[in-house]
Amino acid sequence: MSGLYIHIPFCKQACSYCDFYFVTRQNEKQNFVDQLISEIRSKKDSEFNKEKIKTIYFGGGTPSLLSPLQIENIMQEIEQVFDLDLKEVTLEMNPDDVTSDYLRGLKEAGITRSSMGVQSFDENLLRFMNRAHSREEALACLDILSNSGMDSFTVDLIYGNPGQTPEMLEKDIDTLLGFDPPHVSAYSLTIEPRTRLGKQLELGRILEPEDDKVAVHFDLVVDKLGAAGIKQYEVSNYARTGHEAVHNSAYWSHENYLGFGPGAHSFWWNEDKSSARRWSNEPDLKKYLSGSGNQFFEEEHLTLSDLAEERIMLGLRTVVGIDIEALKSEYGHDFGEKHRKYISEKESEGKLKRENSRVYLTREGLKISDAIVLDLIS
């Protein structure tokens, strides 16, 4: 079973925190769709369609800048090329694009799950993030979404913003809970170097969020969503039971996936499962449209020990954690004496728990999992 990721690189405007690949010009959307379709077609009868496709994810950029018809055309091409056994087809959207007609169209095109980039309901924070939508638009669109009849939907929030108090965050969460979302992705603000915020940080106009403050926000999100039955299952992901994201979870358990569109990444195991490779298309729409962006831009070969480290890192970000036995049988990885001792230490510090061969981090551990992972692989 594998997944498909489709990157739609169009945005109305640049969000101040975003470092994904996008362009703000809109005049090449149809050309792009045509090229995307031919990229998908090029995979026909390749090594990649021996497995059934379980999930499709339209990410961006802003996929909701495409029309339902364009989405339908892409979906049709996917059906032509791949053998499908779909469990989840997600499309990211922004509040300012959503109408009930639009959602209906998407549903007919095969989308089963909407991912709504709300980020905040606070007008000031929306401005700080340079989002294209207003609080009112967000409220209206969530209203439509919760009555749309899609299998599921998810809402993105960003916390830990400069100037954001726990009270402000609490308000955002309460507002969101009013719409009874089955799934929430809540991210602590990360300031990436090649973004507007990155620039402002460099110029000293804003400060990096303080980790103590962000820790308070983190706890608040876990507690409030948890109390509403939306439980944390990964560092930044929360869901009612049964609504966990299938596509994203596949990333964390090293399942195969193929990416289409400029800047999209792919990951594929070798046949004997002794190594894997990850590669990406060049993040350049112009080249992509000329057909030359659809070649390996960056490619890395991952040895089993690279993969084991990744698996530890990814696994410890989830509430399931890692299975020491599985690490040994699937990745040939064995924790040495030093690391076993470390695991015991962290257990006694309350940062980690063990259940048979399973090791997972507690909430305190999860918050500092970067440090713990580094210790476990050094």
Add this chain to the structure above:
Amino acid sequence: MNNIRNFCIIAHIDHGKSTLADRLLQMTGTISEREMQEQVLDDMDLERERGITIKSHAIKIDYKRPNGEVYNFNLIDTPGHVDFAYEVSRALKACEGAILVVDATQGIEAQTISNLYQAIEQNLEIIPVLNKIDLPSSDPEGVGQQIVDLIGCEFEEILTVSGKTGEGVPELLEAIVERVPGPAQEVDKPLRALIFDSVFNTYRGSVAYVRVMQGVLRKGDLFKFMANKEEYNAEEIGYLRMNYQPTKELKAGEVGYVIGSVKSLQDVRVGDTITTVKDGATTPIPGYQEAKPMVFSGIYPTSSEDFEDLRSALEKLQLNDASLTYEPETSKALGFGFRAGFLGLLHMEIVQERLDREFDIDIITTVPNVKYEVKLEEGKTISVDNPSQMPDVGKIDTIFEPYIKASIITPADFIGPIMKLCQERRGIYINQMFMQNNRVEITYELPMAEVVFDFYDKLKSGTRGYASLDYEFIEYRKGDLVRLDILLNAEQVDALSSITHREKAYYQGRRVCAKLKELIPRQQFEVAVQAAIGSRIIARDSIRALRKDVTAKCYGGDISRKRKLLEKQKEGKKRMKQVGAVEIPQEAFLAVLSMDEDDR
């Protein structure tokens, strides 16, 4: 006819000694244009970049006078820095004359004066020369008057040259013949040859550069070093040209080299006397001293795997630099390394830089310190050259520290900042003397410990580079000193211990704690950062425990990015130094160790 002339050039850094030397070599045909490399005498990159000669060399020049007479000149180069005063004195000893080169645009500097006085003391004939007269900003009148005041010569005796254009150089060559006396040529006396320098050659061992003061050294002679009585066979002797030029004998008055399968440079000590085993001299040339390190510092490899490389690099450096001493040392914080002794601060800097450049080894050096004499309660006195070895307060009766006499020459505008700097460094004002050209010589006595760190840099930056410094050790004096320790979670960081004046300890302790707090990343537990004198805590800070560091997003391409970051962090972790459970990044150590005196 006595046609030998042995002389050196005394000059301040940047006053054009090397350029002038080049010109002498070129105009006498000692080297051809093709061989002409900029500043031939300085053959180490480092020297060329710094514009100073670190190690002295010598070269034989054949000079044909306009009247047809041929003279043999031996130009003996002298190191131009304050740390090498002893080496300079030995080089001077090998000469009968000295060319005093003063930059006509700048005037005379402290270092020059001290070397000049040495030369006068040794009865050398001084030929005063004003250099850079081609520059519009030159002031031959004023600077010339300075020289007249200083050495008491006639104004007319001062030559004016331009090393750059060659103007005045023919006159200088003639002056050397006419004014510098020929050496005594007492060939019948027992051999006494003064070693004024030595170099190590991978294939031939140590090569001694000598001036034969009396007697004759012949190829094949059995000779000995009078300081350590080691005996060797003179396998090859010769003259110092651009290359070695073997000869059969070196006679009294001549300068040359001696090769005798001497494996260790330690045997070939500058200032020592060579004599023949058979019918040799009974007393050496006076003035020989063992090289005495004055400044000490721990040198540690950045990554512990480099320890053996560092050892062999130090060995190699020592082959060419007998004044460098080192012995293995272990630090709890920095691991295995060495405690090295240097003649002075510049010497230390040179060694550190050569380790980096020539051997490509990343090192951490601890804050330099001097050697203390510590009188213990029980009555005995010990020497301490490593702060972490300073006994506990209760066991100490008195600590004595070395003092120097520093003379600083500066344009009068900077008297204020210089006096302020010296006062801050516990200096004792002695006097000031006004010179020509609106310049002043200021003399202070200072604890050497206050000078070894960044005094020189501060002096330079406070005077826009104009002030020059010369110093000499005077004596040990009682000091109100304490050992300041830095503790992380109650564990002493030995590499950060320092010996400091009691009054400065509090400020310094606070500053170091604050710096560490800033630079040590949060750990999974709280870290107490403390400064202590003995068991008394005088400053404290704490680094709060890490609360949240987890990456927010980890999908598709993020995973590769995250893994690469982890790989990098893993490498970084290898270079972390560990004190107890606390991991300290290299940068934190470096930052604290390089904090300047104002910060400390």
